Amino acid sequence: MQKNNYSQFASPKNTKSFGLLPDGKEVFCYTLTNKNGMELAVINYGATITSIKVPLANLEKIDVVLGFDTLQAYVDSFNLPNAPYFGAVVGRYAGRINEGSFILNGKTIQLHKNHGNHHLHGGNDGLSKQFWSLKNRIEGESPSITLQYISKNEEENYPGILTIEVTYLLTENNQVVVEYHAHATEDTILNVTQHSYFNLEGHQNSIEKQSLLVNAAKVLETDTLNIPTGNLLHTANCPFDFMQQKKCPTSIDTTFVIDQKAKITASLFSDKTKINMNITTNQPAVHIYVGGNCFGMIKGKENAAYHTKSGICFETQNFPDAPNHAHFPSAILKKGERYHHQTIFSFEHIN
Incomplete structure (x- = not known):
């Protein structure tokens, strides 16, 4: 059994074992807490957010993201x-790539097809299934954690060795800041997102009575398989x-073109809990998806039975495909360049 000594970064009170992967690597759950009692929990399998607990007016906390109680459930969910x-x-690459292929520097790159005849969300073994190492941990006021993964050259047939880091920061103003930095040894393409x-x-309820706002005057047109046609x-x-x-x-599975002048990309509000969540990002699009169905095959946290209306995703990213x-924003990450992506989820009570 392989274990990882993270004692120099984290204390036992906010770090716990979350299970072992088939190769023996031990996955840990790291919990960040701010002065308001808000909690953010992350595991280093897939750099996954497992819970976000937001304080309510009565001092109770509500877990506002879907997830599982065990590592095996996360593995099995794929x-x-x-x-x-x-x-x-x-x-x-988040989202779909038509027929899993594209041309880069005059060469056709054929990625693995894992969604019918197309490539989706990084392929068969994308970033979501990988073991990320702990790079840094900051405790105290505005705690944060930084995880790193090094993707080998030709992993899922993507060119170049990619070094990517994601930092999760929990501010004292109840913001979850997600920030990515990456670089590659060869010209490649890159488009990552957070899929909470x-x-x-x-997390045990339906989203249908909550309210949505998206500052987007255009969406991507897609065909019957949800592949962009190129039209807006x-x-x-x-x-x-x-x-x-x-x-x-x-029911929605659509890419919205963000109004870059708007202060807020999108927002979600519950009249029941009076919680409002604002999303801001430096990305050109947000793909919004409603779902979470586990087909009665895997139970969610606290034995929840997730269904087709259990949650809503705000996948801030570049355009799919x-x-x-050529007229879409470029997804090319050139050798020596730095990729930077920031998205902020802000939570507040509105009376």
Whole structure:
């Protein structure tokens, strides 16, 4: 059995073993807590957020993200008919790549196809399934944790050795700041995101009575397999118009083009708990997805039975299939360049 000595970074009170992977590596759960009692828990399998507990007015806490109680459940969830990627870092390329191929520097790159004839969320063994090492841990005021993964050259057929770090910071203002830094030894493509499913009424409930706002006047048009056509559609007077707050859709899997002038990318509000969550990002898009279904095959945290309306994802990212559309924002990470992606989830009570 292989263990990892992290005692120089973390104390036992906020670090616990979360189980062993098949290769014997021990996965740990790290809990960050701020002065308000808000808690953020992360495991280093997939750099996954397992819980976000937000204090309520009555001093109780509510867990606002979906997840599992055991490491084995996270591992097994990738074998579900539709893997949920609960709380994981997704990549090297989040979203779909048409037929799993693209041209880079005049060469056709063929990625592994793991979603029918297409490549989705980094392939068969993307970042979500990897063991990330603990790079740094800061405790006290505004605690944070930094995890690192080094992706080998040709992993899932992506060119170059990719070194990627994600930092989770819990501020004293009840913000969860997610920040990525990466670089590669060769020109490659990169588009990562955080795949938490949020439910401001607790992870055992439905999102259908919560309210959604998205500052986006356009969405990506897609075909029947949700592959971008290259066209952009206006949201005005259509079902994707969330420029004014309205009830969450019960089914959506759509990429919104963010209004870069807006202070807030998107927001979610529960009239029941009076919790409001604002999302801001430096990315050009947010892919919004409602789901979480575990098909009755795996129980969620606290024996929850997750279903098709259990949570909503805000996947801040570049456009899906961007390498195959010259007019989309470039997803190329050149050798020697630095990738930087920041997304902030801010929680507040609104009376």
